[in-house]
Amino acid sequence: xxxxxxxxxxxxxxxxxxxxxxxxxxxxxxxxxxxxxxxxxxxxxxxxxxxxxxxxxxxxxxxxxxxxxxxxxxxxxxxxxxxxxxxxxxxxxxxxxxxxxxxxxxxxxxxxxxxxxxxxxxxxxxxxxxxxxxxxxxxxxxxxxxxxxxxxxxxxxxxxxxxxxxxxxxxxxxxxxxxxxxxxxxxxxxxxxxxxxxxxxxxxxxxxxxxxxxxxxxxxxxxxxxxxxxxxxxxxxxxxxxxxxxxxxxxxxxxxxxxxxxxxxxxxxxxxxxxxxxxxxxxxxxxxxxxxxxxxxxxxxxxxxxxxxxxxxxxxxxxxxxxxxxxxxxxxxxxxxxxxxxxxxxxxxxxxx
Amino acid sequence: xxxxxxxxxxxxxxxxxxxxxxxxxxxxxxxxxxxxxxxxxxxxxxxxxxxxxxxxxxxxxxxxxxxxxxxxxxxxxxxxxxxxxxxxxxxxxxxxxxxxxxxxxxxxxxxxxxxxxxxxxxxxxxxxxxxxxxxxxxxxxxxxxxxxxxxxxxxxxxxxxxxxxxxxxxxxxxxxxxxxxxxxxxxxxxxxxxxxxxxxxxxxxxxxxxxxxxxxxxxxxxxxxxxxxxxxxxxxxxxxxxxxxxxxxxxxxxxxxxxxxxxxxxxxxxxxxxxxxxxxxxxxxxxxxxxxxxxxxxxxxxxxxxxxxxxxxxxxxxxxxxxxxxxxxxxxxxxxxxxxxxxxxxxxxxxxx
DNA sequence: TTGTAAGCGTTATCAT
DNA sequence: ATGATAACGCTTACAA
Numbered sequence: 001x002x003x004x005x006x007x008x009x010x011x012x013x014x015x016x017x018x019x020x021x022x023x024x025x026x027x028x029x030x031x032x033x034x035x036x037x038x039x040x041x042x043x044x045x046x047x048x049x050x051x052x053x054x055x056x057x058x059x060x061x062x063x064x065x066x067x068x069x070x071x072x073x074x075x076x077x078x079x080x081x082x083x084x085x086x087x088x089x090x091x092x093x094x095x096x097x098x099x100x101x102x103x104x105x106x107x108x109x110x111x112x113x114x115x116x117x118x119x120x121x122x123x124x125x126x127x128x129x130x131x132x133x134x135x136x137x138x139x140x141x142x143x144x145x146x147x148x149x150x151x152x153x154x155x156x157x158x159x160x161x162x163x164x165x166x167x168x169x170x171x172x173x174x175x176x177x178x179x180x181x182x183x184x185x186x187x188x189x190x191x192x193x194x195x196x197x198x199x200x201x202x203x204x205x206x207x208x209x210x211x212x213x214x215x216x217x218x219x220x221x222x223x224x225x226x227x228x229x230x231x232x233x234x235x236x237x238x239x240x241x242x243x244x245x246x247x248x249x250x251x252x253x254x255x256x257x258x259x260x261x262x263x264x265x266x267x268x269x270x271x272x273x274x275x276x277x278x279x280x281x282x283x284x285x286x287x288x289x290x291x292x293x294x295x296x297x298x299x300x301x302x303x304x305x306x307x308x309x310x311x312x313x314x315x316x317x318x319x320x321x322x323x324x325x326x327x328x329x330x331x332x333x334x335x336x337x338x339x340x341x342x343x344x345x346x347x348x349x350x351x352x353x
Numbered sequence: 354x355x356x357x358x359x360x361x362x363x364x365x366x367x368x369x370x371x372x373x374x375x376x377x378x379x380x381x382x383x384x385x386x387x388x389x390x391x392x393x394x395x396x397x398x399x400x401x402x403x404x405x406x407x408x409x410x411x412x413x414x415x416x417x418x419x420x421x422x423x424x425x426x427x428x429x430x431x432x433x434x435x436x437x438x439x440x441x442x443x444x445x446x447x448x449x450x451x452x453x454x455x456x457x458x459x460x461x462x463x464x465x466x467x468x469x470x471x472x473x474x475x476x477x478x479x480x481x482x483x484x485x486x487x488x489x490x491x492x493x494x495x496x497x498x499x500x501x502x503x504x505x506x507x508x509x510x511x512x513x514x515x516x517x518x519x520x521x522x523x524x525x526x527x528x529x530x531x532x533x534x535x536x537x538x539x540x541x542x543x544x545x546x547x548x549x550x551x552x553x554x555x556x557x558x559x560x561x562x563x564x565x566x567x568x569x570x571x572x573x574x575x576x577x578x579x580x581x582x583x584x585x586x587x588x589x590x591x592x593x594x595x596x597x598x599x600x601x602x603x604x605x606x607x608x609x610x611x612x613x614x615x616x617x618x619x620x621x622x623x624x625x626x627x628x629x630x631x632x633x634x635x636x637x638x639x640x641x642x643x644x645x646x647x648x649x650x651x652x653x654x655x656x657x658x659x660x661x662x663x664x665x666x667x668x669x670x671x672x673x674x675x676x677x678x679x680x681x682x683x684x685x686x687x688x689x690x691x692x693x694x695x696x697x698x699x700x701x702x703x704x705x706x
Numbered sequence: 707t708t709g710t711a712a713g714c715g716t717t718a719t720c721a722t
Numbered sequence: 723a724t725g726a727t728a729a730c731g732c733t734t735a736c737a738a
Contacts, residue, residue, distance in 0.1 A: 006499070009717095010716095020715095020717090020726090021718085021719095021725060022724055022725070024716065024717060024718095025717090025723095025724090028716095028717075030718095031724095032723070033723070034723060051473070051495045051498050052473055052495075053715075053716065053717090054714090054715055055475055055476040055477075056416070056476045056715080056716090057714070057730090058716055059413075059476055059716090060410050060412075060714085060716070060717095060731070061716045061718080061729085061730055062717070063409070063730075066474060066475060067420075075446065076442045076446055077439035077440060080439055080442075081439065086429070086434065087430060089429045090430035093428065093460055093461065097460065100467070100470065100471070102458065102459055102460055103429075103458045104420065104456065104457040105457075105458065108446070117453065118419075118453070120404070120405055120408075121408050122420065123408040123412055123418060123476060146404055147359065361730095361731055361732080362731070362732065362733095363732090371708075371709085372709045372710075373709090373732085374708075374711095374734075375708055377733060383733090384708095385707070386708085387708090406731075406733090407732070409730080409732090410714090410730070410732040411731080411733075412732095413714050413716085413730085413732075414713085414714055416714075
């Protein structure tokens with residue numbers, strides 16, 4: 001049997017001498033079929049080189065593609081450099097496993113248009129935004145209008161979007177209080193980037209107003225709750241090297257250097273600690289450093305960061321569960337997850353230098 | 354206009370008083386349309402809450418979904434822990450960007466069946482296997498039979514599958530020769546896992562026969578080309594901690610300890626170096642260590658690994674380019690990429706201890 | 707520039 | 723247990 005076009009289920013049915021619907025049912029297994037019939041269909045399929053239903057046609061008919069899109073801010077390699085992101089993805093895949101959905105990564109932002117195009121053009125059953133920028137709200141609202149469930153993790157959703165949030169502000173405030181109780185007054189903070197790809201540098205009022213990353217904004221607010229005037233240096237990414245660069249800036253002038261540094265991520269904190277060491281400062285004797293995330297930072301020993309442990313995998317899992325629930329027709333409420341303080345050996349009372 | 358079902362392009366066409374094809378063309382922009390007509394269609398769409406063509410229907414009709422599936426061996430979070438994997442993904446996305454395809458991650462292996470199901474059920478235009486195990490060859494061949502381009506990076510493809518390979522054996526042999534020239538005779542190797550999730554431990558003949566990861570097999574062969582009897586310890590993953598554990602095993606007995614260790618990845622090498630330090634051995638004075646990959650390993654300073662630099666991003670890019678070419682109807686040949694030796698300060702002549 | 711018409715390959719419903 | 727039939731929503735020759 002040589003034909004130019006690929007065999008379809010209709011061909012198989014004809015070859016097997018059954019109806020199309022029967023052949024279909026053999027492959028989907030959604031209805032009992034007699035053994036004899038099944039065998040004839042299977043044989044016919046083998047003879048024709050038919051390897052099963054075309055997913056495109058099936059998804060049109062079913063109205064489901066088994067695809068959940070994940071949109072993130074950075075290019076893949078950079079995004080996955082972040083341990084928190086990796087944990088979130090793991091949580092998400094875990095939650096999605098029961099329904100068998102796969103994850104489609106919406107390509108990083110060359111420009112917003114490309115992302116929107118993907119978002120509106122991909123056959124997805126649901127979408128998860130990891131830290132959606134306001135720029136993508138329009139795309140999100142279109143998805144919602146189409147009846148596609150949208151969940152956003154730590155980002156500004158919109159009407160009809162389920163939000164998974166973290167108590168960033170409270171958590172950061174806790175850490176700041178810890179420093180205040182220890183007696184620190186000259187405290188500075190190293191923030192996450194203001195937006196993906198932003199340059200690092202000191203934040204002035206205008207810069208702060210332009211912070212488009214929700215966790216950065218909220219954590220800064222939490223630190224300010226305790227130290228209203230604390231200077232903020234924005235890193236260019238959540239990386240050890242960026243923390244190092246930020247630390248150099250903070251420790252540049254011995255007379256104004258802070259006695260404590262609040263870093264918005266553990267990776268940044270690790271970099272700040274290194275900068276301190278490079279500047280001849282001991283941690284925590286000369287300078288205290290706090291992190292955020294509670295992840296394992298390679299090579300940080302013998303330090304154990306005083307930090308905030310966030311339930312990163314749970315955020316992803318919650319997003320996945322929300323998706324599953326909505327796909328099942330249920331409604332889902334926003335969710336607020338909470339962090340936990342963890343004391344380490346990188347903070348201590350200030351020494352009157 | 355309140356209707357229970359979502360508006361389709363037919364509704365829009367009717368409302369705008371044009372034919373369906375005209376309405377379609379307004380959205381796809383593949384044919385000139387007069388301004389007046391376009392406006393009427395756009396208005397009608399707005400009035401009906403129509404937000405553009407359904408991707409499922411479009412992909413059935415077009416025969417393209419804009420999706421390239423990537424199958425990998427580990428769960429996402431673990432896979433992306435590997436810098437080489439991250440670089441590969443970046444190269445792949447770069448190469449795919451021009452055609453606008455997005456990447457779908459086939460969910461990690463709970464069991465092979467689930468992976469196969471995803472592979473056969475997802476509306477993909479092409480598939481890229483990152484290190485395909487023999488287990489997935491059947492799925493690959495079905496995809497090929499369906500006319501879907503399949504590319505495998507450092508794995509055992511099959512008929513009709515394009516392979517992107519690395520000169521692992523040559524490269525590893527180069528490093529081994531380097532050690533031989535320095536005068537080493539008691540050399541051991543730390544290999545990548547035999548298969549995803551394998552336990553770490555010494556490799557006996559049976560164990561070696563069961564190596565299902567192509568790079569592990571080839572690099573071991575390369576080392577054996579120079580040191581036929583070298584003992585091999587398989588790590589449980591390509592991680593610093595695993596290298597550390599392996600190193601402990603290697604350095605356990607002072608009388609039999611090797612004077613040089615060939616690690617199959619930089620991460621493993623970093624761990625081995627740490628184990629050496631813990632055992633009171635100086636690198637390279639007491640023991641030489643070589644890596645593989647040529648990636649930046651955080652916290653390895655002041656060491657600069659003597660290693661092999663592999664073109665990781667290029668592997669991904671090559672895979673992407675192969676996909677694009679095949680999608681464009683072209684044929685593509687297998688590709689062999691080559692590595693480059695890089696001398697560092699972690700190898701030196703053995704000291705007659 | 708616009709319209710006509712013929713599918714794309716399935717699956718779900720409802721009979722039989 | 724099996725079959726007939728009607729969608730699913732869109733795109734693209736081709737014709738007008």
